[in-house]
Amino acid sequence: MNIKKTLVVIGNGMVGQHFLVNLVNNPIKEDYNIITFCEEPRAAYDRVHLSAFFSGKTAEDLSLVEPGFFEQHGITIYMGDKAAKICRDSKTVTSEKGHSIRYDKLVLATGSFPFVPPVPGHDRAQCLVYRTIEDLEAMQAAAKTGKVGVVVGGGLLGLEAANALKDLGLQTHVVEFAPRLMAVQLDDAGGAMLRTKIEALGVVVHTGKNTSLITDGEQCVNKMCFADGEELETDIVLFSAGIRPRDDIARDCALEVGPRGGIVINNQCQTSDPNIYAIGECALWNGMIYGLVAPGYAMARTVVADLAGNEASFTGADMSTKLKLMGVDVASIGDAHAKTPGALVYTYQNGDTAVYKRLVVSQDKKHLLGAVLVGDASGYGTLLQYCLNGIELPENPDALILPSRSDESVGLGPDALPASAQICSCYDVTKGEICKAIDAGCTTLDGLKSETKAATGCGGCAALLKSVLNSELSKQGYEVNTDICEHFAYTRQDLYTLIRVEEIKTFADLLARHGKGKGCEICKPTIGSILASCWNDYILKTEHTPLQDTNDTYLANMQKDGTYSVVPRIAGGEISPDMLIALGQVGKKYKLYTKITGGQRVDLFGARVDQLPPIWKELIDAGFESGHAYGKSLRTVKSCVGSTWCRYGVDDSVGLAIELENRYKGLRSPHKIKFAVSGCTRECAEAQGKDVGIIATENGWNLYVCGNGGMKPRHADLFATGLDKATLIQYIDRFLSFYVRSADRLQRTSVWMENMEGGLDYLKSVVIEDKLGLCEQLEQQMQTVIDTYQCEWKTTIEDESKLKRFRHFVNSEQTDDNVVFVEERGQIRPADEQERKHFKLVEVA
């Protein structure tokens, strides 16, 4: 039997983990015992999306390690243990906790550390960096007491950090040494445009500033003094002045390092010792350190191939990037600074909308060498493909950056791309691989993502991935059929628009104008719901009744035995003892099974259809109204007890919950909607698992959207912070109306958001920045619903003709003999099949 060799990986960061995942998927893994040292207190996590920690993602959410990964593959991980020393003679690695391992092959994946300029005072309290989860926790803690934050460094990361400070509610400054922001990626004009945009958001930008001292402040914890004599008071100083490779451990064992740091590697990612590899941000290839994940991942794959004896080499990587910095789109591709000899430059600048675009084109005007985009990066995907695949440019390359005045699109369709075109650079997925997955039957965006991993890294390629999918599907003759059913060749969104624009008020009218056949249980309730969202008629009007699902028809929830449950509204979960007694009396009188729901109200089960009207008559007399538990509509606004009683409460969560529930009650929507309001960040109401979640903070209300519990839990996204009540309500009005108009049928807000092109940022641009110019309409739409609210049960019990329906038989007062209850824990429950048979036998006998 072969004796296994030992492979040690130092560092379990993004690249170290990517290496392990690739290794265990390769048969060569059988040859090795695998051991990894992980200095941080947790295994690898997604540093690229680190900032999402502030919008509520937890360390677990960010983890890159599938549960059980190390155990399953027999990998030993020394957690929280730093490799301290390598001895190349004895081929051993020794750790701080005293583990000493003999290796045959060693991989260094130690990453980098944030560079902190050696300014006197740089190590004072609240002088922080932005690299690990612990760093972010320190920021959060410092922001609790601080008011002002300064980021030193106006590069990509610096601006991302500034955004985080701003979201934490601090007055934010960016101090940059260079004369412009993002000096590496942008030229002067692009930098200036970015500055205008960012300053408009209330962040103060100082360029050309050299910090000479950090010392005691007067109003704040710290004071920064600059070489030009100016000063700036701040509580937090956040250094983001570049990264330095972590090459100490390599230096100490005399591996070759670059003059400015970095472990020197060849095309196989081997260091000067062929048994030792280096990958990721600690590695120096051809004089370059790559501060991005994609090149690190490519290095990791190269090492796995090399270990397996396959030919592979790392030959550099593309450094193009596209990001959204504080809501401003910024992208840089290839040779952005036109350093290639003979390069031609085209620029487009629009001072009004603050858009700047620059194309760098080869001398013969045939190929794209680079580009810079600020303010509008929608062309990124197309331009990147031109650049990476050497696709020949159209005759007038400037057409690619000029705003198209006609409807004709200058974009490069997915069909123009060769199969070798890389669509996702994070996971190196080519168009060819995507097409293969589609051929194999993967026909949804979600499916493609999990099958190929494309668009699961930085997500920059999601739009392109979708267009490849659509074009392939239609090529294969799959009709990408989005019709809701055979009766209407339209999507729910189309139907919504038709109904609104043509002011259609009934199903029959819509069917006559735009449909065929008689309708079905798909289109009828969908259209019933849209009609209700738009015009908010009484849903049991004769022309609407046949459209409703049974729950809506009987204004109650059908249970498995055909009986119904009754749920009166208890707004915010607040109920007086008298009301509770009244509810109890009804439950007792009609012998109903009673249970507290997850939405803080009471559910009464086991009511026969004929009992529903008398039950509701009594409830309404006692002051209750319909809880709409039967509808695809607003359900509940859950709340914690909030500042009125709670020792920690910051604001009145119950008061707000009641107000919101009363505002939106009765709103019919594509699916049910749940809210919650917490009185402080302890979050007792679990608002971050709701469609709309609100949390009180010292600075105002924080709004979260598109969370979900249930089958597919989703943590809500932080949408806006520090809101006053009026703004909060305005945003929710717009958000809900936009959901109602644009979601698919039976699509919860969470799935709606996940399928939305542009995701959270797009939603913010619509709701907050009014990008579509829709907000006024959206608010009006909501106002109509609010103004026309009625308690459907009240209307029903007052209308004799509607009550006719509420009996089991048209021709008899008898009840359904198939409904049989037995007793359990002192209440009724439906009899099971066995019990029912027995019961019938007894009765017949």
Add this chain to the structure above:
Amino acid sequence: MSTWQSVCQLDDLQPDSGVCALVSGLQIALFYMPQESMVFAISNYDPIGQANVLSRGIIGDINGQIVVASPLYKQHYNLNTGVCLEDEAISLPVYRIRIEHGYVQISVKE
């Protein structure tokens, strides 16, 4: 001998929707499509959901067959034949139905 029994008046039916009638001890779902002047009668018992609920389902057409969708788990039953579209092995009793002088009449004999 006539096996037709009057069950209720036409007015008692719900347009484009269903009601349930008790006829000779049987629960029968009655559906009415006024525009087409059509009435249908099938068993009210949903054998898949095991409850007497079919009269409370939504009616419509699928591929030209007139159907009711069970309100419990949404299987479709052909209103003319009683056959379940999702599982042809399942078939519900259908009954003869007619309108006479404003009365809905049913014949439960085969």
